[in-house]
Amino acid sequence: MDKLILPDNQPLDNVQTEAEDLPVISQRIHDIIEVLNNFKEQGDHERGRFAYVEQLIKDMATYYGYSEFLLEKLFNIFSTSEALEFFEANEVSRPITIRTNTLRTRRRELAQSLINRGVSLEPIGKWSKVGLTIFDSTVSIGATPEYLAGHYILQSASSFLPVMALAPQENEKILDMASAPGGKSTHIAALMKNTGIIFANDSNKVRTKGLVSNIHRLGVKNTVICNYDGREFPTVLGGFDRVLLDAPCSGTGVISKDPSIKINKTEKDFIILPHLQKELLLSAIDSVDSKSSTGGYIVYSTCSITVEENEAVVNYALKKRPNVKLVSTGLDFGKEGFTKQYLSSFPESN
Numbered sequence: 001m002d003k004l005i006l007p008d009n010q011p012l013d014n015v016q017t018e019a020e021d022l023p024v025i026s027q028r029i030h031d032i033i034e035v036l037n038n039f040k041e042q043g044d045h046e047r048g049r050f051a052y053v054e055q056l057i058k059d060m061a062t063y064y065g066y067s068e069f070l071l072e073k074l075f076n077i078f079s080t081s082e083a084l085e086f087f088e089a090n091e092v093s094r095p096i097t098i099r100t101n102t103l104r105t106r107r108r109e110l111a112q113s114l115i116n117r118g119v120s121l122e123p124i125g126k127w128s129k130v131g132l133t134i135f136d137s138t139v140s141i142g143a144t145p146e147y148l149a150g151h152y153i154l155q156s157a158s159s160f161l162p163v164m165a166l167a168p169q170e171n172e173k174i175l176d177m178a179s180a181p182g183g184k185s186t187h188i189a190a191l192m193k194n195t196g197i198i199f200a201n202d203s204n205k206v207r208t209k210g211l212v213s214n215i216h217r218l219g220v221k222n223t224v225i226c227n228y229d230g231r232e233f234p235t236v237l238g239g240f241d242r243v244l245l246d247a248p249c250s251g252t253g254v255i256s257k258d259p260s261i262k263i264n265k266t267e268k269d270f271i272i273l274p275h276l277q278k279e280l281l282l283s284a285i286d287s288v289d290s291k292s293s294t295g296g297y298i299v300y301s302t303c304s305i306t307v308e309e310n311e312a313v314v315n316y317a318l319k320k321r322p323n324v325k326l327v328s329t330g331l332d333f334g335k336e337g338f339t340k341q342y343l344s345s346f347p348e349s350n
Ligand SMILES: C[S@@+](CC[C@H](N)C(=O)[O-])C[C@H]1O[C@@H](n2cnc3c(N)ncnc32)[C@H](O)[C@@H]1O
Pocket: 159, 177, 178, 179, 180, 181, 182, 183, 184, 185, 201, 202, 203, 204, 207, 228, 229, 230, 231, 246, 247, 248, 249
């Protein structure tokens, strides 16, 4: 490859970023990554790696349509080639997936009914007994008779995982602290076979309407819906066998679903949200009955990938509540979270 010349002799702000330059920018992204991967031979040592990384961040922000602030933040989580894969993946829409509501039907029966309606589908994977991936459909998946009868819910495959990790048992008392619109609460109810009691809480009253309708449609009968700020627990109610905190977050893990995240998150969000998440997690911990004969577990989940909303929140809670320890999720796939990042180290689960 010819030596890559960064657009250095003009102020970087003058680098053209018009839509018609996107192929040029894309080419430069790949070229810079190649140089960074082989900096000794191909890099301009006078300017140093930093100049290339700086240009790469600008180019990626333009090419993928992110604010430079967010792009840099996400870029720093990954190696350069992983970052490229991540930004590329966010441009591709994820397949539609549904979760069979085992309170109403079985996956095999549901699959057959949908196939009869012209839906092309497949089980999600070996790890789920209830998920189906929809490839193609002649009917609207959110309006079939099976949907209206509550035989399934549209839910991303990754949203199954927090509930699988929570592993609620029949007859337990469970708190879903931030539950609207109820994708996970209704999954918990199904695993508990409508026994015991679930408190499905959300601080946003408007969002609890969707929660109510999902609970009715899916035939959930063991759930009390409540509308508190999660931080009011356990003053409102405590002594739970298990608590799920599916926390409000920046959504950086679901950009393919909501591209507005690319530009509407600011530095402030990454201060306010982690602060709230930490307070909610302490409340979740304090709401659990540590002497529960069947449980004593908390699951903390977000749909964000930033360290300050995930590992750092858990780390904070472990420091504030030294009687709490990390345990395995019981899921035998996926990757460990970060154990080292930004000069911090986080405990690994055991
Ligand atoms: C990620 S969503 C929950 C999704 C839900 N668990 C599901 O699976 O359908 C986060 C929720 O947290 C709620 N929330 C935000 N701040 C809260 C707070 N202080 N206490 C309780 N809920 C809160 C939001 O209204 C939002 O519905």
